[in-house]
Amino acid sequence: FKEPVEMPDKEKMTAIMEKYIGSTECFCYDKKMAGFAAQEHIAEFKDGKCPVQLMVMKCDKFKGKGFDxxxxxxxxxxxxxxxxIFRECRYQVVATDMLTAALPALERANLDADFLEALAELYPTCEAFYFQNCGKLFLAEDVRSHQIEGPDRFIRFGVNVRFFNIEGTEDMLxxxxxxSTLFLPDLQYHFHGMDPNWVVxxxxxxxxxxxxxxxxIEDGETIDGVADGQMCREIQWKCQYEDALIQPPRGVLDINMGNYASGGR
Incomplete structure (x- = not known):
């Protein structure tokens, strides 16, 4: 945000949350935060179950620290x-989901995308959205105008495909x-000689x-590769589970691109 924003009023927040998320109960609302229980999304634990929670914090100063x-x-x-954006935006509103780790991946992906769309409507003066789990930054207009449906919204906004040139070589990663937010594997490709846009x-x-x-996908299985920029069944790339080569530390599904592969596996 370029200017500070007030917390929207309780009735408005609840109505917009319900519009996107379904039955919602506002269980806390004050100057510091608002909390909503998503009644249609139940987290089940060993000792019981309860609705997951969506939290929206008050507007705070944004100094851009930690963005190296x-x-x-x-x-x-x-x-x-x-x-x-980092120069002009001096304020932020932090929003987060809680207890959602207990949801199935697909349900959480859709809920997070619904929550994002609710926030975009709740805060019309928002300039940009930053997704801490993946490092993506979007203009708010791109969030408001997208035409994507279902879980692919999470892939668009919540998964970042990163690109690196390996210094002193022709290799790319x-x-x-x-x-991993959804307890699913991230992917990794270490390769040379192919258009990186095809790999993205x-x-x-x-x-x-x-x-x-x-x-x-099990360890050692194959998936369709790429030929002329298109997924191709005739080409199979082998997958194996490894530790990520580049931070943050996490398990990844490493995809061996056959003739284009680099590095020892």
Whole structure:
């Protein structure tokens, strides 16, 4: 935000939450935060169950601390605007989900996307959205105007496909960040000699498939590769579970791109 914003009133917040999320109960509301129980999304634990919670904090100063050159370099959706956003936006509203780790991945992905759309309507003066779990930055207009449906909204906003050149070599590395939020594997490709845009598209298609089918890929299995920029059944790339080569530390599904693969496996 460029200017500070008031917390919307309780009735308005509850109405907009219900519009996007379904039956909602506001269980706390004061100057510091508002909390909503999503009654249609139940987290089940060993000793009981309860609705998951969606929290919205009061507007606070935003100093841009913690956004180093590494994080900024992977904000691909906002390359032309990212520095202006960090320069001009001096205020932030933090929103988070709680207890959602107990939900199935697909349900949480859809709920988080619904929550995002509710926030976009609740805060019309918002300039940009930053997604801490994956490091993506979007202009608010891109969030409000998207035409994506279902769980692919989470892939669009909550999963970042990153790109790195390996210094002193022809090698490239593409990986994803954000799938681990849903307890699903992120992906990693270490390769040379292929258009990286083809690999980025493959990563988005593969993460979408993994989310929709609750990760059916076993260690050592293969998935369709790429030929001329398109997914191709004739080409099979082997997958194996490994530790990520680049921070943050997490398990990844490493995709061996056959003739294009780099590094020892």
């Amino acid at each position: 050159a590494f994080l900024m370099s992977q904000m691909w959706d906002c390359q032309e605007d990212r520095e202006r 593409i990986d994803t960040v954000g799938m 598209n493959h990563a988005y298609n593969a993460t979408s498939y993994i989310l929709e089918h609750d990760n059916p």
